Each structure stands twice: as C-alpha cells, then as structure tokens.
Amino acid sequence: MNFDYAQLFSAAIPETVVVITAFLALLVDFIFLRNLPARTRTSLLATVTAVGCLSAIAWMGVSHSTYRLDDAIFVVNPMTQLVKQIILALTIFTAFISVQTNFTRHLGEYFILLLLASAGMMFLVSAENILAIFLALELLSLSLYVLTAFNKQSVFSAEAALKYFLFGGMSAAFTLFGLSLIYGVTGEMNLTAIAAKLAGKTTDPLFYVALVMTVIGFGFKVAAAPFHMWAPDAYQGSPTPVTSFIAAGSKVASFFILAKILFTGFAGAEGDAGWHHYISGWTPVLAILAALSVIIGNLAAISQKSVKRLLAYSAIAHGGYALLGILTADQKGFASLIYYVTTYALTVIGAFGVVAVVENYGGDKLSDFAGLSRRAPILSACMMVFMLSLAGIPPLAGFFGKFYVFTSAIQLGAKSLGLLWLVILAIAMSAVSLYYYLQVLKQIYVVDASDKTTVSVALPTQFVIVALAIAVVVLGCVPNLLVGKILAALSLG
Amino acid sequence: MKPVGLEHYLVVSGLLFCLGLWGVIVRRNLLIIYMSLELMLNAANLALVAFSRFNNKLDGQVMVFFVITVAAAEVAVGLALIVALYRKKQSAHVEDLTTMKS
Numbered sequence: 001m002n003f004d005y006a007q008l009f010s011a012a013i014p015e016t017v018v019v020i021t022a023f024l025a026l027l028v029d030f031i032f033l034r035n036l037p038a039r040t041r042t043s044l045l046a047t048v049t050a051v052g053c054l055s056a057i058a059w060m061g062v063s064h065s066t067y068r069l070d071d072a073i074f075v076v077n078p079m080t081q082l083v084k085q086i087i088l089a090l091t092i093f094t095a096f097i098s099v100q101t102n103f104t105r106h107l108g109e110y111f112i113l114l115l116l117a118s119a120g121m122m123f124l125v126s127a128e129n130i131l132a133i134f135l136a137l138e139l140l141s142l143s144l145y146v147l148t149a150f151n152k153q154s155v156f157s158a159e160a161a162l163k164y165f166l167f168g169g170m171s172a173a174f175t176l177f178g179l180s181l182i183y184g185v186t187g188e189m190n191l192t193a194i195a196a197k198l199a200g201k202t203t204d205p206l207f208y209v210a211l212v213m214t215v216i217g218f219g220f221k222v223a224a225a226p227f228h229m230w231a232p233d234a235y236q237g238s239p240t241p242v243t244s245f246i247a248a249g250s251k252v253a254s255f256f257i258l259a260k261i262l263f264t265g266f267a268g269a270e271g272d273a274g275w276h277h278y279i280s281g282w283t284p285v286l287a288i289l290a291a292l293s294v295i296i297g298n299l300a301a302i303s304q305k306s307v308k309r310l311l312a313y314s315a316i317a318h319g320g321y322a323l324l325g326i327l328t329a330d331q332k333g334f335a336s337l338i339y340y341v342t343t344y345a346l347t348v349i350g351a352f353g354v355v356a357v358v359e360n361y362g363g364d365k366l367s368d369f370a371g372l373s374r375r376a377p378i379l380s381a382c383m384m385v386f387m388l389s390l391a392g393i394p395p396l397a398g399f400f401g402k403f404y405v406f407t408s409a410i411q412l413g414a415k416s417l418g419l420l421w422l423v424i425l426a427i428a429m430s431a432v433s434l435y436y437y438l439q440v441l442k443q444i445y446v447v448d449a450s451d452k453t454t455v456s457v458a459l460p461t462q463f464v465i466v467a468l469a470i471a472v473v474v475l476g477c478v479p480n481l482l483v484g485k486i487l488a489a490l491s492l493g
Numbered sequence: 494m495k496p497v498g499l500e501h502y503l504v505v506s507g508l509l510f511c512l513g514l515w516g517v518i519v520r521r522n523l524l525i526i527y528m529s530l531e532l533m534l535n536a537a538n539l540a541l542v543a544f545s546r547f548n549n550k551l552d553g554q555v556m557v558f559f560v561i562t563v564a565a566a567e568v569a570v571g572l573a574l575i576v577a578l579y580r581k582k583q584s585a586h587v588e589d590l591t592t593m594k595s
Contacts, residue, residue: 131556138563142570149574155581159590162574169567170517173533177510180537184544189552233593
C-alpha cells in the first residue's frame, strides 16, 4: 500500500493552516501579548484567528480539487469544502464576539482550543470512515468541554462543563457501540462500502440495535429531544462566545455528519415515517426525535427567565426542524438542511453576541434586556432581526430556511404527503415560538429601563453583530446566494 | 463442549455496556460515573476486537488502539473538570450539580 503524501498534504492544507494558526495564536500570546490589557489582547488574537481562517477559506475557494484517501478516511469534494468554509466563517465570528467578554486571563489557551475545535469540525466534515468520524468527533468534543469550563470564576461554568462532559461521554459510547456493531454486521469501515454490504441485510436484528444506538449517540450531539437534557445547562453555564460556538459551529458539523452517515452509510434502510405507510428504518426513529424536539423545545422555552436558557430550548426546537431536512432522505432535503443550519448558525451567533454585550451590564435575565432600545439602538435593531429570523418571519433568512425544509419534506413525490403530519406539527409549534421571541423584543422595546447608562460595545463585536444582521436579511431576501452554491456543490460532489 | 464463538463475546460486550449505562444512570458519585463511562467504551472495544477476529480483518483492532488513546484523553479532561468543580463546591456528587435550574 503506497500513496502520495504530497497529494494528501495538498488536500489537507486548510486543516493544516487552521492547526498552525492555533499554535501561532498560543505562541503570539505567550511571547508578545502577556502585558497588554485584556481587550487589546483578545482583539489581536481574534485578528490572528481571522487571518488564518480567511486564508484557509480563500484556499478552498481557489482550489477545486477532489480527493479521497484510502478507505475514505479523508474525503475532499466541493460539498465538504463549502461546509468547511461555513464553519471557518462561524469561527471568525465567534472569535470577534469573544472580544466583548472578559471571562479569562488565559487567552492564548482559549484561542488554541477554539481553533482546534474548528479543526475537529473540519476533519469531521471530511470523514467518511467510522474511525475518522469517531476521532474527529472526540477532538471537537474534548475541545468544547474545556472551553465550556473556561470561566474559572463561575461555578456555573464548571457545572455546565461537567454535565456536557457526562452526556457527551455517554453519547460517544453509544455512537462507538453502534458503529462497532455496524462494523460487525458489514466488516467494513467506510460508509460507502457499509451501504453496499448492508443491501439486503437490513432485516438483521443486530443492524437495528446498531442503528438505534448510532441515532441515540448523535441525538445527544445535536441535542434532539429526548436527549437534550444537557443543552440548557451547558448553554447557560458556558461563557457566551463558547455557547454561540456550540450552538452554531458544532451544530452545523454534527448535522452534516449525521446526514452523511444516514444518507451514505445507511442508504437503503430509510424506511418510511409516513402517516399510514410506516416501514421500519431510520426515518421513523428520526421522525419521533424531530416531533419531540419541536414540542419540548418550544414549550419549555416559554417559561424561561434566562435568555441564554431560552435560546438553548429554541436551539432544541430548531434541531427538530432541521431533522425534517434529513427525514426527506434525498439530495434536495440535504440542500435544505445545509441552508437551514447555516442560516440558523449565523442568526444564533448574532443573538448570543448581543447577549454577551448585555451580560456585561448585569446578567442574561430577560429583565436585564429591559429598555435596551434606548441604551443601544443599533444593537437592539440587530437583536430584533435575529429574533424575528429565529421565529421565521419573512423576509428574513429564518423564514426561507423553514420554508425550504418544510416544502422539501412535503414534496416527497412517491411518498405523497406522508410527512405532512410532522410538517403541520412543526408549523404549529413555530407559531408558539413567536411568543417567547416576542417576549425578548417586548423587554427591549416596550419595557422601561431601570438602568439608563448607554451600553458601550467593543468595535469588532459591534461590527460582527451588524454584519451578521445584514447577512440574515440578505440571505432571506436573496436565498439563492447560498442555495445556488449548495446545489452546485451537490451536483459536482 | 461448544467452542467460544462470536456470540459469546457479543453477549459479554452487551452486558458490559448495560452495566456501564446502569452505573451512569444510578450512581451518584462522579468518579464512579466516569468509571461506568469507561466501561461502556470498553464494551465497544470488546465488540470491535471480536468482530475483527471473526471477520478476519485487522481494522477493527487498529480502531481499538485509537479508542483507548481517546479514552485516556477523555479521562484527563474529565478529571480536570471534576477538580475544577471540587474547588468551587467541595463536592463530587451529582446532587450538587443543580444550581442552574431556575
């Protein structure tokens, strides 16, 4: 067995750049920045991060190579490159939102972990092999556990990290056990070969155990109900930029890999979740998760007092909507899934960015947002865009995302409206969600402020939040900017 | 006497996994929960090795080495998190992980 290392290296250049940037950030911080004030330090390190990530994005934009390492351990095609670019963009936004907060002195370590987590996501996106998927998933998860615990002053942070770790560890064990059974049934490690071997074997009881275990494992990862228990605590306790990264980047990567495992590895075992023509397979399992997620997420969010916790429950609900895109089990649904999670990620990073700013003046309770429109008009306008987009109000990106996912779920030609029950449930629940998003906006625009001081925002953070708000509006008005790219990448890949 | 076959390994592996899961759910001490988590991972390892042996392929055993390494890294992170929590709360019990429920 011999392969071309030069070719492997040139395929993995984006990942290499990100890892080098990670160590560079640590080094720069140790050697030059130790004695500077915290905010300058963070800004400079965020700039280093941005330069590294942007050069990786640019490289992927220029080179259009495809690559497939032996046994599909590392796969590069237009689709993976597009998702990696999205993930790196989310990393840059997170880095600049961190400028606003002041939770740690160990900034070099913070940025290296942030970048290693992104590298983990990139490898995850490129993995089509059980071993590679597990390793990349663990690289991502371990970095996120530590990031969650990064605020050493706060007892919440340690507690959140521990809960995240316990549930994450359990999810890893479930995933690994499921994948090992699949390896046992098929004797293969890479997803395409697994699908080929599985053809005709899908009645094997061992396969169903494996399927359920894998879906449970990833259910924890994407925080789909009933495996969502960790999410509210982890979201609330982590430092806010980390929360936004968990909600955005990790979600995009996890949904992408879940879809890939199910579409590529378990192709032929879809089954049918339609109302009167149930066939066992993975779609009925996911349909249950999706239905529970939209119900539990939206109903629990109503009674929350902490905005971070509210956004956590809303993230569970949005996970449910996104699962609808996977349920379609076809390329069109896949495109809608990618569009949905990307726009959701952009929106939620912006929303958490606003929370990070407000947190400096008290906390993340709903009452801390009272009268924000008088204290920070621009920020409030951005928050309005984010909240309305999450609720799915046209013409914002969140509306088109939901519309795209729902229509692709309904338009499953042969299965003729089988998923209609789930789509109706999702639409009804999304109407419920409007209530709690408007609660936040009511606090911002209607309720009077107890504290009248103007809110000062670090310039990079302000810039990123405004840019995200503009992106949400633009992607809502001209969705083809992103949809076109996804469809082009799909047809090439 | 019947020779030991794949199904025997799978039964043991399944039992180990269930024991681990039981421990994670029932036990109240964080360290014991960690040990149970490790048990779940090792159940998967056992299954991988057995499948690898009976499929006459080595890649399952290769994967086990990676899993063991990752598990070690996971323990390092997990213990650090317990220490961080212990410093704040002087406790390593799950009952004390409830400050955030509003």
